[in-house]
Amino acid sequence: MSPALPLPASGADCAPVLRQRGQREVFCGLTGIVWLHRKVQDAFFLVVGSRTCAHLLQSAAGVMIFAEPRFGTAIIEERDLAGLADANEELDRVVDRLLTRRPDIRMLFLVGSCPSEVIKLDLSRAAQRLSAKHTPDVRILAYSGSGIETTFTEGEDACLAALVPELADEPAGAAPALMIVGALPDIVEDQFLRLFAELGIGPVHCLPARRAGAMPPVGPNTRFLLAQPFLGATATALENRGAQRIDAIFPFGAEGTTAWVHAAARAFGIDEMHFRRTVAPGRERAKRAIEHSREKLAGKRIFFLPDSQLEVPLARFLSNELGMVPVEVGTPYLHRAHLAQELALLPAGTLISEGQDVDRQLDRVRAHQPDLTVCGLGLANPLEAEGLTTKWAIELVFSPIHGFDQAGDLAELFARPLRRRDVLRV
Numbered sequence: 001m002s003p004a005l006p007l008p009a010s011g012a013d014c015a016p017v018l019r020q021r022g023q024r025e026v027f028c029g030l031t032g033i034v035w036l037h038r039k040v041q042d043a044f045f046l047v048v049g050s051r052t053c054a055h056l057l058q059s060a061a062g063v064m065i066f067a068e069p070r071f072g073t074a075i076i077e078e079r080d081l082a083g084l085a086d087a088n089e090e091l092d093r094v095v096d097r098l099l100t101r102r103p104d105i106r107m108l109f110l111v112g113s114c115p116s117e118v119i120k121l122d123l124s125r126a127a128q129r130l131s132a133k134h135t136p137d138v139r140i141l142a143y144s145g146s147g148i149e150t151t152f153t154e155g156e157d158a159c160l161a162a163l164v165p166e167l168a169d170e171p172a173g174a175a176p177a178l179m180i181v182g183a184l185p186d187i188v189e190d191q192f193l194r195l196f197a198e199l200g201i202g203p204v205h206c207l208p209a210r211r212a213g214a215m216p217p218v219g220p221n222t223r224f225l226l227a228q229p230f231l232g233a234t235a236t237a238l239e240n241r242g243a244q245r246i247d248a249i250f251p252f253g254a255e256g257t258t259a260w261v262h263a264a265a266r267a268f269g270i271d272e273m274h275f276r277r278t279v280a281p282g283r284e285r286a287k288r289a290i291e292h293s294r295e296k297l298a299g300k301r302i303f304f305l306p307d308s309q310l311e312v313p314l315a316r317f318l319s320n321e322l323g324m325v326p327v328e329v330g331t332p333y334l335h336r337a338h339l340a341q342e343l344a345l346l347p348a349g350t351l352i353s354e355g356q357d358v359d360r361q362l363d364r365v366r367a368h369q370p371d372l373t374v375c376g377l378g379l380a381n382p383l384e385a386e387g388l389t390t391k392w393a394i395e396l397v398f399s400p401i402h403g404f405d406q407a408g409d410l411a412e413l414f415a416r417p418l419r420r421r422d423v424l425r426v
């Protein structure tokens, strides 16, 4: 067994990147609240925004009705926008009311939006002011999820980056600890924690933790593994606290997960034979699980429009493990350092594009006529109407896709639209 992926002689790591700026079709960073509020169970996300922001959240998360939801919107009314009311006073009142009614809240995020930016409401200062009042019962932090500053998954990055300065210092003389960074479904997180325990790596912490009071400490003995490729600001904030990033590809597929775990095993000096024995069952399970989709996907050409920043690692998984041919891999932002190993594993000749000029990109989609186009909800229907087969990118963010035991489901997410197309054609 070869635990790490062999690097090909030439990949897309040094290929020129097509950078485009123009109209883009991507969700704003508020969307991250949909998965973050499920993760930190005693946190509350208060969006300071408009009715549009409230509607976005309701429709993105609207399939679930909670008796006591963990997110809400403080609506900025027209008189706030016109400067006729003191928005800070109103915000303080809303927060006081919320915390009185919901004593279970231990961490409150004030989430900025386009309207709060337009009226220049300083939510960081508001968070400091309100923290002074509500500490130690509630920690109050602020970050921006506005469509002016963030796209889609950048909301999680902004949230976690706001959390990092709040983390405790690791104890003096602490043993090296591993931190898994990025919100993962609990079931996936538990699988990784079991695997690292079997390997003998510990202590292992997760950021974010499931409760506000259990956030991990950080310091020079912290080695962190990014579980998501969109956490550039969080990684910088952790490095500023002395933590060291373990460079790895991301845990998608049998090989991706093996390489990700292997990077941690090497950083913690785990014996190579022990590593191989420990990961072998999961790796084999994952390889068997994706085999079912290979027949449908091998040789098929795939085009990624920029959406979640998962595009490069997913294209690597689909090309290396399932034989798909990535035509263009578009991403809202390309973090060259965090994705260096991923890019090296993409087939040479793959076009990497960063940013979006949607009309020009759609022209390229039409010119290439890919077998599968991964795109946002707004573009999928028009492309389907033109006879192209599409996959909603948002499903890739909302589904558990990391790790050995999700590899089969991940492959199936791409195979399903092609099966549906074949059935419809018959």
Ligand code: SF4
Residues within 6 Å of the ligand: 028, 029, 030, 049, 050, 052, 053, 054, 056, 112, 113, 114, 115, 145, 146, 147, 148
């Ligand atoms: Fe729209 Fe901006 Fe609100 Fe996002 S933050 S829903 S882009 S108004």
